[in-house]
Amino acid sequence: MCSLAAIQPLEPRVFLTGDSILFIRGGTGTGGFIDGGSLAQRDEELSDINNHSTAKGNHGWGQLADMLRGDGFDLQQKIEKPNRRIDLTKIDLSQYKIIVFGSNNADYTPHGDKSIVRALENFVFAGGSALFVSDGNFGSSYGDAPSSDRDFLLRFGLDVNQDFGTYSLTRASDFRAPEHPILAGVNAIDGEGVSPGVRVAPVAGVTSQVIINAKGTTRNNDSVNKGSNRPVTENDGALVIAQAGLGRVAISFDRNTFFNTNGAGTDIHRQDNARYAKNLFEWLAGRTPPRPQVQAEDFRIDGARQTLRIAFNRYVGASIDPASIRLTNRKTGARLQNRLRFSYETFSNTAIFAPSPALAPGNYRATLFAEGVSDSKGHSLLADVLFDFHIGPGAI
DSSP: OOOGGGOOOOOHHHHTTOOEEEEEEOOTTOBOTTTOOOHHHHHHTTOOTTOOOOSTTBOOOHHHHHHHHHTTOEEEEEEOBTTBOOOGGGSOGGGOSEEEEEEOOSOSSGGGOOHHHHHHHHHHHTTOEEEEOOOTTBSSSTTHHHHHHHHHHHTTTEEEOBSOOEEEEETTTTBSSTTSGGGTTOOEEEEESOOOEEEOOOOTTEEEEEEEEOOSEEEOOOSSSSOOEEEOOTTEEEEEEEEETTEEEEEESOGGGGOOTTBSSOOTTSTTHHHHHHHHHHHHTTOOOSSOOEEEEEEEEETTEEEEEEEESSOOTTTOOGGGEEEEETTTOOBOOOEEEEEEEGGGTEEEEEEESOOOSEEEEEEEOGGGOBOTTSOBOSSOEEEEEEESSSOO
16 A cells, blocks of 8 residues: 555645546457457447447447547557557556546556556556446456456455346436536436446545445345356445545446447447546546535445545545534434544545444434535535435445
8 A cells, every 4th residue: 555645745746737548458359258259349348439330239439539629638548469468557647637548458467566556556646547347258357357456446445346237227226416516417327247346445535325225136246257246335336436645536327328329238328327427537527616525425434433425526624623523323314412522634635524423323414514615715515415324234
């Protein structure tokens, strides 16, 4: 694990003026092991941003790329050689706002060498962003794509499940944080053969959150085969995000959501997939309003200590205090009288509240008052922010 104090923020003159996205693609011939076919057919499976095919069942991300370019992004793509990783240590990562692991399947920690993983971790903590979109049909077996992402994600307390399941997700029943900026104007998205993300462990300087629930059954990434099936939990998500230091991480459940028209299973023009994609990349790029905004919220229990973490897009530490937040019991509606011990993590712009005495098992709501949170220019949150959580058995 890196030392947070040792990581310096990316230079504003480099990071804030660039809108570049780096897509990392799998090596030639490493796609479509399930379907087989010719070399060209296997490569077509790899979600290339230059693939604009609209043939039935296509796997291209060309229309996604066009949409992003129209939104002011500059796109680059680097292609792995078969099981040969892209060496991020030899690239000036500060030129990018986002790095996308969309159809990568190389081993990024061969023989225990974690230098590339550390490079990505440092990039994010210093203010960059990373997007992971896994799939079972990369590499030579079911384990290749999820395992390629795993060592990166574990640095942020996250992991990814194996490819399993097909479903739509709606605001009415599946959006756990419906007011999050990624979900603005989004009412439904869908995926086919999905690989949900999963929160696995707290990590210093990281505030993670499930924004959209996963559904039904998922498949553990516990072998090079298909893994073992299990019901999803509250830690599994179709969209899982994290504020890590000054940067951001997201796991989106399916690359099919971004396919060209007539794509395999679904495509970017079905439901609200295009709006979701646009919002997701804009959030990762830090294109937030010129005012405070909540990026992620997390209630965690570490031993006997309970903490509620709220990560912001900018410094608000001079304004926020225990009076900025109210805790209520969602079952009874009663306001809790627990004293809140408060601290502020400047490195990640995260407010940390610790209830005393500790909260008993149950379902709770935290309300963050907009008028109690402002930046150095006096700009406040646009609206109150609600966060529901629970302790012990029971549904969120």
